[in-house]
Amino acid sequence: MNWENMALRELSSLEKYLGLKKPNKYSTQGDKKVPVLQNNQGPPLVGLITIACHLVKEAKRSNLLGESAEGRAVVQQWLEYRVTRLDGCTKEDSKTILKELNIHLQDNVYLAGNHFTLADTLMYYGIHPLIVDLTVQEKEQYLNVARWFDHIQHIPSLRHHLPPVVVLRNTIYTSRHH
């Protein structure tokens, strides 16, 4: 699965979750294949986060971007975290990220606090390949991340293009490495 398609597939999944009837036509730019949405109403929108926020507003679900000025800033922060820290991270970084998230999610139900937001969706999409690779012991080590992940992936119509990841506590397990 190469990176360019991932961003477009995420946007397509997001559209479905938001219930947007007409799927948009995206193009890409640059050799990093950043998604672009050509708008009739003005300059094109460039970038996963920018387009995702636009889709949310289009679907009149702005509450998913935060409920107050503070809440909105926090959501933006986690969206930024997704593209600057999570995307393209090395194996070593991924452990750091899981550790950080695990502490943060100890006292927070969702990334931005007590409400589900776009931050949870995009972080879930972005972190999926990391979680797929974790052994059961590692999922226990990052218990809060596993809890949050399992919760998000079960939200109706959220998980379109991604296979479910088994998050269970069981001493008999199969590793994907067999």
Next chain:
Amino acid sequence: MKLFVSEGNPHCLKVLAALELTGVKCDVQYVNHEEKVVQFLNHPALPALLLPAGQQLFSANAICRLVLSDPEAVSMADIVLWGALHPILSDSSFTLGEHNSVKTWFDRVAAVHSCQSAVQKVLQGKGLQAMKSYMQRQPAPQNSQCRDAQPCNNNPAEERQHFVSEEECEAAALAWNKGLSSCPAPDRQHPILPQEGKRNVLVTSALPYVNNVPHLGNIIGCVLSADVFSRYGRLRGWNMLFVCGTDEYGTATENKAREEGLTPQQICDKYHAVHSSIYSWFQIDFDFFGRTTTEKQTEIAQNIFWRLHKHGYLVEDTVEQLRCENCQRFLADRFVEGTCPHCSYPEARGDQCDKCGRLINAVELRDPQCKVCRQTPVIRSSKHLFLDLPKLESQLEQWLEKSTSTGDWTTNAKQITHSWIRDGLKPRCITRDLHWGTPVPHPDFKEKVFYVWFDAPIGYLSITANYTSEWERWWKNPLQVELYNFMAKDNVPFHSVVFPCSLLGAQDNYTLVNHLVATEYLNYEDTKFSKSRGTGVFGDMAKDTGIPSDVWRFYLLYVRPEGQDSAFSWADMAMKNNSELLNNLGNFINRAGMFVTKFFEGCVPVMELQREDKELLAVVGWELQQYIQLMDKVKIRDALKHILNISRHGNQYIQVNQPWKKIKGEESERLRAGTVTGVAVNIACLLSVMLLPYMPLVSQIIRDQLNAPQSCVYTMLQGSGTFVCSLSAGHRIGTVSPLFQKLEAEQIEALKKRFGGHTPSTPAAAPAAAIKVAAVEGVDSEKAEQLVKAVAEQGDKVRALKAQKAEKDVIAAEVSKLLELKTQLALAEGKNLEPTSKKGKKK
């Protein structure tokens, strides 16, 4: 709302400008770069904003968004981009070329009063220089690694689906059909000397100090890494020489000899043998494992010394030291105790007072006492020689520039070297008032020996000289020889600065290091290896665990600390053994062989390649090429992953094609089963070759079981790597049996307990050797125990103060107390502190 910023931190520019622009009321506190405001983040992140409702913002952009949440989006974007680009665009020497509109826009925003004020607050009028201390604390950028589709990214999708084209499949099938080359396996003839027309590679591993039994961290950092690379190089057809030996001179050996009632030479003989046997158990294939206490060492070291002297690179100076007339020796700082001249604490150490924490010189102590015999030492002046590093600096930098840019230096090696040079080189003392060492031949410095760090690297040369009289063909031959130095990162400055300076100053066309490979630290579980506390596995204990040498090698290489520290974990070793070795690698190789035995009467069947098989050949060939590219660059840990990938592909191939079923079917199905089995067993043969550098014994066993021809070892790793058919139809294999054993949980638990450590005062659990070692090195094990407690308590105190956000000065005082305690603890544990002279001539 409280904002935390740090001076010199460019990310603070935009938030301070935003605050001022909107006049939003906010508490601003200036802190150090290390201040962790947002606790859950791994690294400190500044600026950070704590909101009244409890949320925390650690993104400068998000903070700006909040602060500027009402005005037109244009302003916020301007501030955010201006702040981000300020470090580049404010530098007048940076030319934008045709991008005039960018410059115009930037200047316009920069002129805004709030922006100017922010610049003043953050950079304090010092310009970009103010950012230096912030920038130095940032981890090295990883960008080039993560954006490429490099295998070291370890993207699971990459691992599974390397798409191969039609052409690649056909090419792979063609290469496969070529089979093995007929050239015989090269024989290793000693002495190995550089040859015309070959790639001549000289590999050294940092000389282990003879007195210390090496632990797993020492082993992976040095000899094991060098061994893997050397074995690999031989398979590649390079002309390799791998030398190492024990570093035997120095105070610690002298002390140990005194304690054990032996001569230093006898101590060295005894412990050299210990090292030798440990490395032999780990199958380290040195071409020569020597020692530094030889005539050749004296000869070569003195020669280099005289040449440095002749060329004017040595300076003389007088140093005041405490000498114990009773013990007849000059005392290293840790062997002196007295009354602190500042606070009158009666147990001040020779370099620092435990009570008031001030750094002192041993000669300043009141009522000093020799820690060994309790007599009062006297102050004696002693002349010493210093290597004039500043005088050699420009030569060094010129050479470094070339070497680091053309060679495969690890990132940490380059960073450490640059920071040493940036801090400014000072003359370095190369002599000591000791007996056990290489004598200084200069008449004014009789009774003195060379300081071990001047002397020890010369050991590489003398050890080679003991191997062959033609050692100069390796060591004075930079045009024909490529030198690799393997070590842990604490040895880097000596190999990249001090030793090259010695050789450059000697002006004798010495071979200098081309590729400096340094590892980070290997920790043990969640702590460090400690002989005195019995924590961790040491070289001599590994064989008593019942776990085979190859499994130890595999795991240590799997967790080789490359980009950052890593940790040895029993649970992880068991998991890797069971999942990767047993279930992945072992399972595949065993199945392939068993099918040949069971279904084809022990002979490799006929193989008729279909499209699917050719695809597999291409994928395996690609993994092989990645392995070679990585190993050529000494990316040992990453290359290992490709071996495991191939085996995974193999398992999948068998799973999908089900030869055990097809063999019972019709002619065409049986043919299919035969092809799949044949290809599988050939992959097994390839794996055995790729595994050789990592697990030499297992590699040989696989080849024995497959009855593989010797030439397969040298064919497939040539050039960029070709996967050929090495076991053709009709080839009779040997007897197949399982390669690995499962590591059971109980076994691992027991081992973890056994090596889990204890306080030194409980003799029952500790091996007697541990306590003896502790006593000999002047270690106070009881004190160590007390200090461990004190450190823990002080650590808690500091944490509590920080959580309460106590006064900065109060915290700082408690932190420095904590650091002192930690230093004392290190001393009490006998950590190696070399005797150094003060007065700025340290380092």
